[in-house]
Amino acid sequence: xxxxxxxxxxxxxxxxxxxxxxxxxxxxxxxxxxxxxxxxxxxxxxxxxxxxxxxxxxxxxxxxxxxxxxxxxxxxxxxxxxxxxxxxxxxxxxxxxxxxxxxxxxxxxxxxxxxxxxxxxxxxxxxxxxxxxxxxxxxxxxxxxxxxxxxxxxxxxxxxxxxxxxxxxxxxxxxxxxxxxxxxxxxxxxxxxxxxxxxxxxxxxxxxxxxxxxxxxxxxxxxxxxxxxxxxxxxxxxxxxxxxxxxxxxxxxxxxxxxxxxxxxxxxxxxxxxxxxxxxxxxxx
Amino acid sequence: xxxxxxxxxxxxxxxxxxxxxxxxxxxxxxxxxxxxxxxxxxxxxxxxxxxxxxxxxxxxxxxxxxxxxxxxxxxxxxxxx
Numbered sequence: 001x002x003x004x005x006x007x008x009x010x011x012x013x014x015x016x017x018x019x020x021x022x023x024x025x026x027x028x029x030x031x032x033x034x035x036x037x038x039x040x041x042x043x044x045x046x047x048x049x050x051x052x053x054x055x056x057x058x059x060x061x062x063x064x065x066x067x068x069x070x071x072x073x074x075x076x077x078x079x080x081x082x083x084x085x086x087x088x089x090x091x092x093x094x095x096x097x098x099x100x101x102x103x104x105x106x107x108x109x110x111x112x113x114x115x116x117x118x119x120x121x122x123x124x125x126x127x128x129x130x131x132x133x134x135x136x137x138x139x140x141x142x143x144x145x146x147x148x149x150x151x152x153x154x155x156x157x158x159x160x161x162x163x164x165x166x167x168x169x170x171x172x173x174x175x176x177x178x179x180x181x182x183x184x185x186x187x188x189x190x191x192x193x194x195x196x197x198x199x200x201x202x203x204x205x206x207x208x209x210x211x212x213x214x215x216x217x218x219x220x221x222x223x224x225x226x227x228x229x230x231x232x233x234x235x236x237x238x239x240x241x242x243x244x245x246x247x248x249x250x251x252x253x254x255x256x257x258x259x260x261x262x263x264x265x266x267x268x269x270x271x272x273x274x275x276x277x278x279x280x281x282x283x284x285x
Numbered sequence: 286x287x288x289x290x291x292x293x294x295x296x297x298x299x300x301x302x303x304x305x306x307x308x309x310x311x312x313x314x315x316x317x318x319x320x321x322x323x324x325x326x327x328x329x330x331x332x333x334x335x336x337x338x339x340x341x342x343x344x345x346x347x348x349x350x351x352x353x354x355x356x357x358x359x360x361x362x363x364x365x366x
Contacts, residue, residue: 163299164299164302164303167303167307168303168306168307168310171307171310171311172310175311197296199294200294200295200296200297201294201295201296202296203296203299203300204296207296207300211300211303211304211307
């Protein structure tokens with residue numbers, strides 16, 4: 001039975017009430033970990049007590065992206081297998097007081113994952129440790145790692161790049177999230193290149209929304225600054241000096257939209273030329 | 286209509302390809318199966334109406350929030366006596 005989808009307008013509140021949010025994409029390399037680090041950090045900057053969890057067991061990266069790799073003692077699997085208390089495994093960020101990381105294990109394999117233990121860990125963080133929000137970085141793929149990451153979530157941020165395989169995989173992931181009864185699904189269009197959109201060689205944000213039929217929560221432009229901030233392990237969204245039209249600003253806006261603010265979207269693909277306007281007039285979009 | 290003056294934009298090509306591939310993905314049907322469905326439909330229809338197989342068009346289409354299977358099967362004009 002074909003799934004029902006409808007085009008969703010980008011206006012209106014995209015707020016996410018879910019306290020446990022999985023960041024996922026299907027395809028690898030589209031910016032899940034970067035999005036997790038930046039949205040998590042930005043939410044914490046806004047005053048929420050946030051724990052970001054890396055579930056990419058065997059290939060952990062969220063710790064280095066956040067610059068916390070030197071402080072990992074215990075990891076998620078240690079918590080699952082009772083080798084430490086949850087509180088011992090949660091690493092506190094030094095830059096933002098209310099930001100914490102629970103790292104993935106580098107040495108264990110995926111067989112150590114457990115949906116039940118994941119749910120229990122997230123429940124403890126929210127109900128016993130006083131966290132306002134848990135942001136879960138899912139591994140690529142649709143296998144056990146994704147299922148574990150999604151099992152504890154009630155909301156999802158789907159990261160998509162405007163290119164063929166990423167959009168296709170995102171569609172698959174959205175279907176899987178829906179079948180898991182995760183209904184607060186929001187889309188982050190990442191690595192948009194405005195110049196390419198302008199000359200018609202990249203999907204526009206509205207194309208992606210029309211095709212995938214889920215609500216938009218952020219448009220993140222391709223930005224060198226992301227690589228630079230990752231190099232030094234400092235999430236870009238923490239650097240508020242960066243200019244307005246930047247990935248860093250886009251991630252901060254996503255955090256605000258999650259909390260219910262209506263923030264205007266970066267104007268990237270709106271400058272349609274005269275010819276484009278004409279073609280639209282003739283129905284040739 | 287302005288296609289004569291500029292090369293076809295890769296964005297449009299991608300959009301078309303994505304819509305097609307996702308319609309198959311969502312219906313969990315391969316293009317090969319679709320061909321089978323097409324030829325079976327054709328043989329059933331042929332029992333009742335004389336028709337031109339070449340004019341047959343069977344595909345998925347997004348209609349608002351629904352995905353529908355659209356079969357366009359023109360009936361040959363029969364000569365009146």
